[in-house]
Amino acid sequence: MSNPEGAVDGGRGRAGVFVIFGITGDLAKKMTFRSLYRLERRGLLDYPLIGVAADEWTVDQLMDRARSAIADTGEELDEDVFARFASRWSYLAGDVTTPEVYRRLGEEMARVRVQRRPGALFYLEMPPSLFGTIVEHLAQAGLTEGASIAVEKPFGHDLESARALNERLHRAVDEGQLLRVDHFLGKEPVIELEFMRFANLALSRLWDRDSVTCIQITLGETFGVEDRGHFYDPVGALRDVVQNHLMQVLALVTMDPPTGASDDDLRDKKSEVFRAMPAVLASEAVRGQYSGYRRIDGVADGSTTETFIALKLAIDNWRWEGVPVFIRAGKRLAATATEVRLFLRNTPRLPFLPGLDSAADNQVVLRIDPDAAMRLELVAYDDGTWKKVPLETAFARELGEPLEPYERLLHAALTGDHRLFARQDAVEETWRVLEPLIDAPPAVVEYAPGSWGPPEADDLVSGYPSWQEPWLGEPGLPD
Numbered sequence: 001m002s003n004p005e006g007a008v009d010g011g012r013g014r015a016g017v018f019v020i021f022g023i024t025g026d027l028a029k030k031m032t033f034r035s036l037y038r039l040e041r042r043g044l045l046d047y048p049l050i051g052v053a054a055d056e057w058t059v060d061q062l063m064d065r066a067r068s069a070i071a072d073t074g075e076e077l078d079e080d081v082f083a084r085f086a087s088r089w090s091y092l093a094g095d096v097t098t099p100e101v102y103r104r105l106g107e108e109m110a111r112v113r114v115q116r117r118p119g120a121l122f123y124l125e126m127p128p129s130l131f132g133t134i135v136e137h138l139a140q141a142g143l144t145e146g147a148s149i150a151v152e153k154p155f156g157h158d159l160e161s162a163r164a165l166n167e168r169l170h171r172a173v174d175e176g177q178l179l180r181v182d183h184f185l186g187k188e189p190v191i192e193l194e195f196m197r198f199a200n201l202a203l204s205r206l207w208d209r210d211s212v213t214c215i216q217i218t219l220g221e222t223f224g225v226e227d228r229g230h231f232y233d234p235v236g237a238l239r240d241v242v243q244n245h246l247m248q249v250l251a252l253v254t255m256d257p258p259t260g261a262s263d264d265d266l267r268d269k270k271s272e273v274f275r276a277m278p279a280v281l282a283s284e285a286v287r288g289q290y291s292g293y294r295r296i297d298g299v300a301d302g303s304t305t306e307t308f309i310a311l312k313l314a315i316d317n318w319r320w321e322g323v324p325v326f327i328r329a330g331k332r333l334a335a336t337a338t339e340v341r342l343f344l345r346n347t348p349r350l351p352f353l354p355g356l357d358s359a360a361d362n363q364v365v366l367r368i369d370p371d372a373a374m375r376l377e378l379v380a381y382d383d384g385t386w387k388k389v390p391l392e393t394a395f396a397r398e399l400g401e402p403l404e405p406y407e408r409l410l411h412a413a414l415t416g417d418h419r420l421f422a423r424q425d426a427v428e429e430t431w432r433v434l435e436p437l438i439d440a441p442p443a444v445v446e447y448a449p450g451s452w453g454p455p456e457a458d459d460l461v462s463g464y465p466s467w468q469e470p471w472l473g474e475p476g477l478p479d
């Protein structure tokens with residue numbers, strides 16, 4: 001497990017109070033209570049907590065919700081830990097579009113805050129249309145000095161709206177106070193990418209155009225949109241998981257080493273990758289929609305929203321020129337798995353093994369989900385043929401139980417570590433790269449649920465290794 005206390009705090013120090021807007025919502029129920037409870041159990045939660053939402057609840061009602069939400073995630077509840085956790089909370093009901101809420105919030109913050117710690121963390125797990133309003137009210141109420149503000153996704157729905165939101169927020173607070181949450185940046189293998197790539201010569205020497213022919217990134221989900229039609233139909237796969245999660249992963253896979261340990265040292269390197277990427281060509285993308293999607297409640301009649309997307313991206317820099325990055329993501333696919341796969345160049349012909357074709361290319365696989373693992377696919381000579389020999393490891397076996405993504409991100413935000421959050425320029429660059437698919441989306445092609453999307457996605461990788469079945473096996477055991 002990476003050490004959460006090892007975080008660089010950028011001089012901000014720990015928050016004196018943690019305010020969560022939207023505490024009665026779905027995300028809080030699914031993720032926030034559990035993550036905070038787990039931090040409490042680890043002894044890492046040392047903050048008064050204030051929940052804010054519209055409904056008139058008592059703290060007892062909120063804690064009933066917290067208890068059932070934590071239990072619903074399958075987490076075993078330790079009553080002593082829960083009692084400590086529950087004692088930290090207060091709750092404030094009100095409409096966040098009115099100044100009155102912020103006056104009362106200021107009073108409550110002053111009442112509960114840890115006096116020796118001037119900073120505060122505001123976490124906005126709220127409808128995105130309210131991000132600007134809330135931040136403006138916080139600033140007008142004088143609550144933002146020395147504070148950090150974490151905002152949930154999505155951050156805009158295209159380049160123009162992302163820029164407009166950034167400008168609006170920047171009129172109230174500095175960029176250094178803003179944390180754009182992307183839960184993929186809290187996943188253990190995504191974090192480990194930076195360490196593994198640069199701490200291991202065996203990997204770092206392979207990680208460029210001299211050794212790599214192409215990169216595939218797959219995010220497959222066997223489940224569909226089900227009861228999320230209202231949310232998903234105006235969004236689609238590109239905005240839902242590519243612009244944010246997979247582009248962030250891509251940057252960590254391909255960036256140069258950061259030159260220091262500050263928040264911006266890492267984020268500068270990620271932004272450099274995005275800046276080196278030309279905008280995607282609409283002719284190099286395939287949009288798919290699974291059969292039956294249009295019958296889902298909340299999906300518009302004749303919807304052309306994509307539930308699958310595959311695209312080819314380029315990075316025009318010295319490290320990656322000529323190495324395409326293929327991304328595919330979708331719902332109702334053949335497997336639930338997220339992985340990054342690098343294909344290495346073939347070795348020259350082996351004259352001492354006459355009659356054999358050159359060996360299959362080696363592949364490096366980083367599995368992000370369902371469980372973190374890594375695999376190096378080698379080949380060995382076996383009785384006249386080539387045999388694949390995988391070297392594999394499971395992160396949990398080697399590194400212990402990881403923090404949950406939101407546990408890690410909330411802890412980082414509370415301790416002033418901003419490295420795990422997306423910066424303004426990176427978010428805008430990712431929208432720029434993908435904008436052609438938003439402005440003029442290619443026609444959507446129907447695909448069969450349980451497949452790997454429309455067959456047209458296979459044509460996209462023509463001339464390169466075909467899409468690979470994600471590696472789902474138990475590390476160390478035969479597939």
Ligand SMILES: NC(=O)C1=CN([C@@H]2O[C@H](COP(=O)(O)OP(=O)(O)OC[C@H]3O[C@@H](n4cnc5c(N)ncnc54)[C@H](OP(=O)(O)O)[C@@H]3O)[C@@H](O)[C@H]2O)C=CC1
Nearest residue numbers: 022023024025026027053054055095096125126152153154
């Ligand atoms: N749900 C999920 O799985 C995920 C959500 N997100 C993001 O998290 C954010 C929240 O999503 P989610 O939890 O699903 O949303 P919900 O609609 O479930 O919750 C919204 C919350 O905002 C509160 N709220 C809304 N309007 C007001 C208002 N005017 N004044 C005070 N409180 C208000 C609601 O309070 P009340 O209930 O009292 O009305 C509720 O607590 C969004 O940005 C979403 O994109 C990101 C990843 C996953």
Ligand SMILES: O=C1O[C@H](COP(=O)(O)O)[C@@H](O)[C@H](O)[C@H]1O
Nearest residue numbers: 153183184221240241245338369
């Ligand atoms: O943000 C989202 O991510 C999930 C995939 O993330 P995971 O951590 O659950 O694998 C995706 O299913 C969802 O549609 C999207 O909104």
